[in-house]
Structure formats: structure tokens, C-alpha cells
Amino acid sequence: MFSKKKVLLLGATGETGSSILNGLQESGDFDVEVLVRPASANKPSVQRLREQGIRIWSLELDDYNELVSALTGVDILISAIGPHDLLQQKKLLQAAKLAGVKRIVPCAFMTVGPPQGAMLLRDEKEEIYNAIKFLGVPYTVVDVGYWYQISYPTLPSGKVDYAQIVPVTAIHGDGAAPNILTDLRDVGRFVARIVLDDRTLNRYVYTSGDVLSENEIFRIAEEMSGEKLEPSRITNEDIETSVEQARAALAHDPHDPMKRIGIYLTQYEHSKYVRQDNSPEYAGYLGYLSAKKLYPDFKPKTFRDFFVEVLAGKGKKVYA
């Protein structure tokens, strides 16, 4: 008899978490419950989930006994916790082990990169992956590359400004680094497949809709919009300088979240364009499976699919 898998989702109101919640609901294969911290329990976004009839667990992440209660009977724990709170997942892992959760999907959902030394964000995630392996609990790490939603150029006409959080007007280095890209809305659709798949157990998986360089993205955007783009150029040295400056700023003020965001963003650029980590080749070297290859029946949105929508005024600004 088919029975739905029970999922507990942490971070359900963030960009990644919302996509995951939608993907799980769309598939129909899951009973989803949501874990929020008490400070968020009355936010309108959480209230909307409650109104959908989703069970909400409001718990502190250091309340071990309550976490065990919430996790009892859960098949799959998925964490899309925010970047500043990654290390708060540790008690949750221990509780999941005790509760007998069958698969933990820790907060990954970023670009492909080395386990240590290239990105602060990735280094902290690695600490969690190591804690998982120390406990010996079943897991899957899912990375998604960079989102289409923050990877397309600003047009001179101003036509796509409505959907951009910051203007994108430059190309990094020679613009030729290939980048793994996924439509944010497909993240959850991929996750819904990945977490039911024995082949992905205790493995790393990356999703992708397209793999494109900046040169290719700008060319497609010109072709599809009919507008001429004249990107400025950011050299590898410029990127290295930005990383150093962000590092110095954080060292000066280590508890300021904005300074951490400065590090994340500059290190993303460094990893994607200078080191060129976010590529299928490096992912393969690191042992990742390709979700696109695992699920040939699923057609993720291509960058062109996405950009048609943006040009038609149907884009949506992330982090809005």
C-alpha cells in the first residue's frame, strides 16, 4: 500500500524553503509539517501556512526533547535554514538520529564548491555535513548552483528592472566560466524526486536547468530582448580585492550579519568566476550526482523559458 512520506521542513518561508514546500505539495507524495522558531511563529508568512492547514511546530532549535517529539514518525527532515543560523542545525541532527528519521537533507542548496577554504558559507555547511557523518545518519546533500532569478542582465530599456534585486551589468573575468543554474521554482520539484530516490541516499546531488557562462547568458538576453548589451568588465583581481575587503570588514565587525552577507556575495563571485567551481566537471570530481541525469522525465525550466517570462512582465523579484 502506498503511503505518503512524512516530511518536516525547516525554513519553509524562505526563498528555498518556499520552493521546496511547493515542490513537495505539487508532487502529492508527502505529508509536510513545518518547523519554525517561536520568534517567527506569528509572522504573516507562517500564518499563511497555518491557514493552508499545514501543521506548524514552533520550537527553539536547542530544545532537544521537543525536537525529538516533532521528529518522531518523520521520514525525511529537510532544512532550508538561513545562512546565518547554519550551525544551529546540530541539535536537530542529534534529535533526528534518536527519532529514527530515514533521511536528513541539511541546508545546502548553494553552488558547487570545495568542502573547505573557498567560501565561509560552504565551510559552515561542511561542519554540518561532518556532524551528520559523525552521527552516521542517512542524508542527501542537494546543491542547486545559482538561480536564474539572480543571473540575468539588466536591459538598457529598463524592462526587467522590476524583477531584479540589484542591477546586473558586468561580466566577470573572460565571461567563459560555465555555471550550473536552476530556476528557483524547480528547486523543490527536484527535491521532491531526490528525497524518494534510493540512489541519492548518502550522496551529494546537484540540480540544474541549464549550464551557461555569462557570455552565453548575455548573448541569449540580447537575442531574446532585441536590445544591445554593453557589459562592463570585472577582472579576477577586482574580485580578489572585493573578497579581501569583505573579509577585512567582517574581521572588524564579526557579529554584523551584513558583513557576513558581504563575504557570501564576494566569495560566490570568486568561486563561480575565478575558481570556476560551480561546474558539472568539478561537481563530478567532488562525487556529485546530476539530478538532471537521474530524472530524464522531468524537464526543468531552461534559462530561455525563464527569461521569456521576465520579458513578459511575469518575473518575480526574490527576497522581496
Added chain:
Amino acid sequence: MFSKKKVLLLGATGETGSSILNGLQESGDFDVEVLVRPASANKPSVQRLREQGIRIWSLELDDYNELVSALTGVDILISAIGPHDLLQQKKLLQAAKLAGVKRIVPCAFMTVGPPQGAMLLRDEKEEIYNAIKFLGVPYTVVDVGYWYQISYPTLPSGKVDYAQIVPVTAIHGDGAAPNILTDLRDVGRFVARIVLDDRTLNRYVYTSGDVLSENEIFRIAEEMSGEKLEPSRITNEDIETSVEQARAALAHDPHDPMKRIGIYLTQYEHSKYVRQDNSPEYAGYLGYLSAKKLYPDFKPKTFRDFFVEVLAGKGKKVYA
């Protein structure tokens, strides 16, 4: 046309390194050169390698340019550096990348365990594996479990004392933890196969001759020797206390290599018997390939093969 692969071996005069050198020489598939540090260059053990006609490179491990020279034209770099000097491999990795080495086998050759947090020795090895992945150079990690040579019980008759470095008279916990074991002499034979195998590229592999619990080992030893064994019992709590004591001793005197050895030994016991890490099941979870399965044509020595030799007076004390 078949041509021999060129190997540069570091640590060739240690127990693991000697086994690897023998294994590579036995196979006939390799031209082996050896890297030693100048402080060791005139040791009798190095002199013996020289007399065999092996090319010896005498270099400091922080002399980047010389390392690049030694590594130019090398197909495979194998490091069996001692446990206290693991972090000294870092410049070597960079030099190997520049020289275009096709596979790096960093110093692993221990039991299977989690990447972080269970054993100081493993934690430092992980730092090197992370440095390899940061550089993106091709690698293979080879672990071997524990050696038969230090895993068999002392007999009441005193018959095997000649080949033991310390008496083995106790069983840990309930004695039922399965342990991956390899004959030290087979380490090199496995390595000679592993480093020529595309399937092991950028993977972790464990070798094994047998997988046995202490209860099984003691039973086999009784049966083969005809002697009655009355092992004492070491509880998990005893092991945990020993680890704590060793940790405190090292904290008190962090630069004393003997204090580090105290940590290594107690953490080996903790990992093998309390955590029960050194098992095929946990190795599989961590993504290791089994060398025994990869090479069904190769028959590694079984524990019985080994113990027959020891009983016949043909054993050899390690670290002698």
C-alpha cells in the same frame, strides 16, 4: 605500447611505505622513485633503497621549486608520511598540481572513520583531503583498517610474544564490533592495483583481508593454537576514560609526540570498539569502494593465513 607508470613515494621506509614499495615493485608496473627529507637521507634504511638502485630525492617538504622538479614527469604521488607530519603534505600537493601529477594518494592507510571529530589523526588527514579537493587535483584515498600484525592475542604459552609490540590480552566492550583488517604486507599489493584503476579516481577505497570481531579473532586463535584464552574485559566507559586522560595529557604538553601517540591509540580503540566505525557498513555509508570487491582475482592473506605464520615462528614484529 605499455609503459611503466612513474611513482614518487614519500615515507618509503616506514611500515606502510615499505609495504607500498614492495607491492609496487612486485607488480612490475611502476618505476618508483623515493622522496626523503634531508634529515633521513643517510639513514641505513634509505641507504638500502639507494643500494637497490632506487632514485632518492632528498628534499625539504617546504622547498616548493625542488618539489616541482621531483614531481615533473611523475604519474602518481603516494604519501605514507608519518602521523606527526601530515600537515607538511600541503606544499607537496600544490607542487603536484603544478607538475601535472595524474593521481595523488595522500597519507590515509588507517581505519575507516568519520571525517571529523572522532580521531585527531583522521581530522588532520581530512585537512589534507580538503586541500586536495580545494586544488581539484585527481586523488585516491586508501584506508586499510587495522593490521593483522597488531590485532592478535597473546598466548599463555608465550609462543607469539616474539612478534608482538605490546601484549593483547583484553576484549573491548562485548567484543562483537566487526573490524576491517588487512595484512600489512597486502597494503602495497592492493595499492599497486588501486592506483592503476580508473574506477578509484577521486574516490575513497578500503582494503581488507578479513572482517572480524575480537570475539572471532580470539576464537580462531584458541582453535589454531590449542591454547585456552581468558581475556580481560575493557568496558566502553574505560575506553572513554582513557581517551579523556590522553586528551588531558596532550593538552598539558601539546608538543610532545608521545602524548599525540597516546591520543591516536586510545582514539583508535574508541573508534573501533565504541563507535564501531571500522566496518564495511560504515565505509559504504561514507562512500568507500571495497578493494576486495574491485579485485576478485587478488586473494589477500586471511587472518588464518597470517596466524599460521605467527604460530610457526615466521611472524615479524612491526615498528621493530
